[in-house]
Amino acid sequence: MFVNSYNVRTFAPNLKQGIFNPVRMRINTFKRVAFTILFLSVFSFGFANETKDGGDDEKFDPKEMILHHVKDAYGMQIATFNEGKDSEFHLTIPLPVITYTDKGLTVFSSSAFHHDYHGHEIVERNGQRFVNVHEKVYILDSGANQVTFDAEDHPTNAHRPKFDFSITRNVFMMWVSIAVLLLIFLSAARRYKKSENYVPSGIASFVEPLIVFVRDEIGKPMIGEHKYKRYMPYLLTIFFFIWINNIFGLIPILNGANLSGNIAFTFTLAAITFIITTLSGNKNYWKHIFWMPGVPVPMKIFLMPIEIIGMFVKPISLMIRLFANITAGHVIILALMSLIFVFKSYAIAPVSVAFSLFITVIEVIVTAIQAYIFTILSALYFGMATEEEH
Amino acid sequence: MTITGIAAIGAGLAAIGAGVGIGKIGGSAMEAMARQPEMHGKIQSSALILAAFVEAVALFGVVVAFLQG
Incomplete structure (x- = not known):
């Protein structure tokens, strides 16, 4: 089945008449x-390739940076200015975090986390306390005030919501x-x-x-x-x-x-x-x-x-x-x-x-x-x- | 040697296999195109498809290495 690619017909939809109009086009x-x-x-x-600088004293970890870039996230971070200083400023498109648990639907903006993804920032909504651990929302167990991690960096006193319908950046x-x-x-x-x-x-x-x-x-x-x-x-x-x-x-x-x-x-x-x-x-x-x-x-x-x-x-x-x-x-x-x-x-x-x-x-x-x-x-x-x- | 190191060696071996395979496909495609330039387009597209098949096996190796590492 040899297809002659030098004499192609247009693929225009036949809206008015029932005929194709052959158009001679030389295209490769x-x-x-x-x-x-x-x-x-x-x-x-x-655009310049945006890359994160770990600061002067902190050791730069390429693996963490790369995984953070490749994975899904709760907000569209575009750039960070003056990182590590008091005037630190993030240019971000915040996106909604939507979770469904036994307590019903909870919706809040990802900007409530203040760009934290290490589980430090606790957001209290609808009687539940949310933390963002490596771009996954966790709910703190009752009585816990801080996320603790096991040896493999998984939270021990927090659990994932039943359903996570968040509008992530993907x-x-x-x-x-x-x-x-x-x-x-x-x-x-x-x-x-x-x-x-x-x-x-x-x-x-x-x-x-x-x-x-x-x-x-x-x-x-x-x-x-x-x-x-x-x-x-x-x-x-x-x-x-x-x-x-x-x-x-x-x-x-x-x-x-x-x-x-x-x-x-x-x-x-x-x-x-x-x-x-x-x-x-x-x-x-x-x-x-x-x-x-x-x-x-x-x-x-x-x-x-x-x-x-x-x-x-x-x-x-x-x-x-x-x-x-x-x-x-x-x-x-x-x-x-x-x-x-x-x-x-x-x-x-x-x-x-x-x-x-x-x-x-x-x-x-x-x-x-x-x-x-x-x-x-x-x-x-x-x-x-x-x-x-x- | 840790399991991560072994996984990395496995990924490397998969890459060698895919390299040999894609090299043979590319070499034969070039030869065929040189012999029959008028079939250039068809040979090119079939070579790409075959390269994708070979590459898939190497990528399976990479994914397994990722899961282990």
Whole structure:
């Protein structure tokens, strides 16, 4: 199945007439994507990489700083000025902390913790005392006035609330990325509605090659000419959603909005892929799992458990691939930046900045590649599920 | 040697395996592209997918090392 990528039809919705308008465009989609990535990379370097300084007497701990950046948090911390002095000032977007316990729903702003995540600041709301221990809200047991920790740094006299529905910075960034995607695609759709012959203009001419790329390079070859249309909405959604969240994760001023490096997020996406694959599996697919055709009977029995495990390993590998790639990228960039503070020397700074610049450029390409791989593998699994007997 | 050290060695071994695998994929893809430049796009995308499969195994190793470390 060779797809001619030089003569592409527009993917414009057929709103007015029932015909597609073929538009001859010479595009090398991959080149366009690469250029876009380069532009975005220049944009994100405009901001300095924000890194925490441990002060003069305190020893700088890169591991704690990196984990704090990679993990989820209750507030969007953007910058800290004059750290360790009396005039210390945090530039933060406070986000709501929402917990549900036996005493009912409790809502308060994360600014009540005053940027403390070591469990020192006690917030009393609704008859319960909350503390923030490493960006996890704990409720102090009755009678306790201070959090005590065991050898592994777990609180001993406090417990997690029954449900924690807090709008954390990952949730917040997810909503921001949804808003940005809606803005881009609704305005692109409006452009098509207005234009006479569905020739893309404005933002639509940016979006169209990407959509055509997902259709012609992912949907059609992986699922097949006849069935790909059913799966296009999902494939486009995950492609753009993962890509934009990967890009947001690289913008330093958003301070590690590491959404696609969050295992819960990637788990949800992989679970949706798994559900769609399982629901669209036809007779042929299930036969290949439970009673492999074309092999002797002992082999059929031997292959059955392997195929059943394989059914679950596929989405799990999707989940871990995205999570580990994005988290590893963040960790490497932050580790290179923290070299300056570990050695406490100006001489190391150019080396460290140069290396982290280099890794960031690679990461910018990785954002697109990981979105592409997640989408193409999802499409591959859908294709396997809907393949007819041959 | 602590369990953390052993986990780190395990992650390193996984990285070596993935390095060999991705190196072979990349080398063969380059050869194929040099022989048939008109198939450049198709070879590139299949090479990326295969690299993702190989890399996933190394990442399993990294995740196990993280859990142990």
